Amino acid sequence: MSELSRRPVIGVTTQTLHAIQGIPEGLPESWVMNQRYFRAIMELGGVPWMIPLIPEDPDTLRAIYEHLDGLLIPGGVDMDPRTYGESPSPHLGVLDPARDATELQLTRWSIADGLPVLGLCRGAQVINVAAGGTLFQDIAAEIPGAQPHDLYPTRGFARTHLAHPVDLTEGTRLRDAFGAATAPVNSMHHQSVKRLGDGLVVSAVAPDGVVEAVEVADPAKFVVGVQWHPEVFERNAPAVQSLFDEFIAHAAA
Numbered sequence: 173m174s175e176l177s178r179r180p181v182i183g184v185t186t187q188t189l190h191a192i193q194g195i196p197e198g199l200p201e202s203w204v205m206n207q208r209y210f211r212a213i214m215e216l217g218g219v220p221w222m223i224p225l226i227p228e229d230p231d232t233l234r235a236i237y238e239h240l241d242g243l244l245i246p247g248g249v250d251m252d253p254r255t256y257g258e259s260p261s262p263h264l265g266v267l268d269p270a271r272d273a274t275e276l277q278l279t280r281w282s283i284a285d286g287l288p289v290l291g292l293c294r295g296a297q298v299i300n301v302a303a304g305g306t307l308f309q310d311i312a313a314e315i316p317g318a319q320p321h322d323l324y325p326t327r328g329f330a331r332t333h334l335a336h337p338v339d340l341t342e343g344t345r346l347r348d349a350f351g352a353a354t355a356p357v358n359s360m361h362h363q364s365v366k367r368l369g370d371g372l373v374v375s376a377v378a379p380d381g382v383v384e385a386v387e388v389a390d391p392a393k394f395v396v397g398v399q400w401h402p403e404v405f406e407r408n409a410p411a412v413q414s415l416f417d418e419f420i421a422h423a424a425a
């Protein structure tokens with residue numbers, strides 16, 4: 173058996189190219205995703221598998237799913253609030269319906285089957301919605317006194333800018349992975365978890381009370397979603413590496 177076949181296959185969902193603001197109309201319809209997510213998986217021994225957004229073909233999506241040992245849900249645009257039973261707020265950003273439907277389906281299959289899932293930023297929100305939870309559509313408009321969380325590179329902030337600390341909940345997988353009660357994090361989001369999904373626990377909170385991470389309560393399952401972007405620190409932060417290590421180890425089991 174080749175070395176490649178022993179490494180866990182980690183699915184990484186893509187996004188619709190034209191869901192990104194400013195993409196010229198003339199470009200062909202495409203699915204794309206930031207390379208950093210794939211490189212973080214490869215650097216830790218996984219084999220990344222780009223997942224097309226094909227909710228209209230559930231049989232093919234299921235066939236892809238059945239090849240996976242784990243699922244990584246990356247960052248990206250806002251989820252359609254109708255996926256969690258709400259009407260769009262005036263502060264809502266662009267949407268990617270095919271990505272919503274694909275990621276919700278994959279996440280629901282994964283939680284039911286015990287496939288390891290790591291959600292990053294948008295990915296944490298998808299996990300919460302897949303479990304029946306809801307989101308604040310805009311933190312600044314809906315959570316009085318919240319600090320700024322939308323420190324995007326487009327606003328001049330480095331992706332490695334450490335915006336605030338998070339308190340890591342004792343007894344959670346995340347706290348164990350970080351081996352500390354708090355951690356400094358970057359912050360590139362304007363939405364966050366509102367009603368917690370079924371079977372989830374909050375595993376990190378910002379000083380203003382914004383939920384910064386969720387995970388399934390079942391210790392037999394690895395389903396962790398963090399609102400920040402650890403993939404940019406993966407090479408030089410031991411705590412972040414241990415989170416990815418644990419994810420890959422569960423996928424390899």
Ligand SMILES: N[C@@H](CCC(=O)NCCCC(=O)O)C(=O)O
Pocket residue numbers: 206246247248249250251265292293294295360361362363364
């Ligand atoms: N749209 C949601 C999720 C934010 C998110 O995933 N940010 C990362 C953007 C993509 C990137 O630059 O890596 C929200 O705003 O809360």
